Amino acid sequence: MKDAPTLPKFIRTRGLRFPYDPQIITRKRRRLMRDDHYEHKESEAVLRVVKADDTVIELGAGMGYMSTLLTKKLGVKTVHAFEANPRMIPYIHAVHAANGVEGVTVHNAILGAADGRAKFYVRGDFVASSLADNLEDAHGGVIAEEEIDIRNAQAVFDEISPSVLVCDIEGAEADLLPLIDLSGLRCAIVELHPQWIGQAGVQGVFDAMQAGGLTYYPRMSNAKVVTFRKGW
Template sequence: MDDQQGFQPRNPFLRSRGLRIPKHPQFTTGQVRGALREDRYELKESNAAKRIINGDDVVLELGGGIGYMSAFMAKVCGAKHVHTFEANPALIPYIHEVHAANDIENVTVHHALLAGRASKPVPFYVRKNFLASSMDKENAEGIIEEASVEVLGLNATLKKVKPTVLMCDIEGAEATLLPQGDFTGLRAAVIETHPQWIGQAGVQAVFDTMHKAGLTYFPKASHGKVVVFRKDF
């Protein structure tokens, strides 16, 4: 999946909020490129992370994307360690490139997804538009590869990683996955909710899960769909 082979721009990096982001013909184009250059990419999550993450924190990130937030939390916020989970196999090499470009060594990248319990690997459909890849085969248009993704148990992972902060952007799955976890070990969480997909009941499930873990909604660091919870007021 080395789509960057032979791709050597004169200036190979975009600069964004203190990070060097390698240019890529699929991942850093159009609106993404503009948002990175103008420091708007993942702005709400970045602002929240900078406000709550410190050098003692171990972060569990669900939904690694292009590696921007894991790099930001590791280098700019100074997290002790970040464990980032991403299901899309097409993104994994690029996430490593982002980390390498910023001399980041305190991030562990997991090509896996989390579920209520571990299970056999599941299919993941890589599309020509890599960012549109998903586990949904219903719309087969653009599929170029069927990959296999490891499925790990959420609570087993929490016990192993022992995170103090949760960063979560999993495109609507937060409403079904998070209620299955025991997050009592967290001191803070940043969650992008997707009410257009999960509805009021789904948003309520997220809030109830965090409150059950002893975390309280923190409005000063929340913004729109990105909600922050804290234990250490």
């Protein structure tokens, strides 16, 4: 009888370590990570436009990948990572601990027009979790409903004074970004979700960036991941 295969303790990608949890690191995600292709488009933009002295606000922290990349590969000293899914927070902290990450403040909250509370739908695949209860549930279905904090978006930006925005919030970008004065940003990297927000939503994101003095930067944009910056 063959011995059961030994499961890895960590999955490594771009020199970073992620505790192996098969519910979070699926077979497909594991393959992408081992080939350094996980979040490839967003990672390439971040690595080329973010500087060590930037203050970064990340909306949609996921499993802690981007905040770890920012601090360990670029030496960014101040990152505020917002993640709505409360079930991901312990894993994010575990990722940061595994990589000796410092300087990241993790917020279990979303941003909105005003302080409050909202219902959040946790799905089997964490990337599909969202505020929406009417999405097609091809990602494991809704496994839990959680009440989460909403923080006033403009107040958060005023308090943190970020120079860089990294945003992947599964379609909420269309409603959120037009609420915020983005003029304090040096650059922004946003993953768009046109399949959910449509042409009007995409246009709203571009309009919000233009109002903040940020211009579309095609060289560091790739498909749905779009980069904006000030100056040329």
